[in-house]
Amino acid sequence: MACPVASKQPVEPAPIQQLVQDSELQSHSHLPASTTLALQIQHNLQYQHAWTDVRVHSHSPVTNEPLVRPLLSGLPPKRLYVHPDEQIDLLKEAQRQRTAAKQAGGKSDTLDVKAQPEREWVLPARLVEKWTLHRLSDIFDAITTVPPESATPNVEDSAANPWRTTKRVVLATADTDSTVVFYIVHDGVVKPRQN
Template sequence: MAAPDHLAALTKVVLNNLEYQHDWTSVQEHTQATLPRPLIYGLPPKRLYVHPDEQIDIIKAEKECGESIPQEPEVEWVLPLHLSEKWSPAQFAAVFDAIEAVPPGENQEVSSEADDAGTQWKLWRGPKRGKRVLLATVQDDSTVTYYWIFDGLVKPRQN
């Protein structure tokens, strides 16, 4: 299924922005019949999002072990939109219904040790994480602004 020309151009702008301005790797376009438009997925150079409950678990684990826990980046979904588009909650819901929490090809196994108090934070990674998409809003001058959108409610992060 080929995307209409304006969607293909929009997707190309975001792909280039992620790769050449933000140093993402393994950036791919993702199309499927149940999606209203192509999505993008790729690996950012650093971790972009930590769930608030995971943040608490990581702080507890770091206190227990006395050392910092590295935060490896995770593959993320990206939804390209133009600033002039008007999307309804139903359209965003259709995107979330069509995707898995972790993009294809990402092999993030959760260790069976995650039941230990010191590794509880691992439960927030991989397929057990909530569905989220990085909304890439493109303006007429090709400026791209990114916002997180989530499937359902997520409590605010601690700063």
């Protein structure tokens, strides 16, 4: 008696495979290592850390020249960095709101500090890479203070945070086991945070 042949159902690609397939560089026979790393970090940000609107940038928004390596931009679910002076203003505003709520007969024992998330630049890197001030300077020279909201170069968010005056990137460092560690790197000297 003949055995019926089982028909294979098509398998949906994994999200990382979909990112690679959707990449604008898919026409090449293989993806360069830096682009593959950027797609890996993009996948990590979207599916592990709930970032939204994560985009790969291959050209500088300042000069429209090709970047040394692909960068990402996206919106984290909550603010990653609060300038120390802004932190003080946010605490004062939260205290005013708490006082007003108590005077209105409400019960409020906690400070409700609200710092809206901001778009961030992300620099994908491997743990084995050696970063110098010169290499970081090349990255900072090629980016704007805030990543562009639109695909049009030289357009920054009109409602940008007035406290955000220094360029920064989130250095996303991936290890060989796909672990990713994030560091905030500022361009130049930055006032230390208040604790």
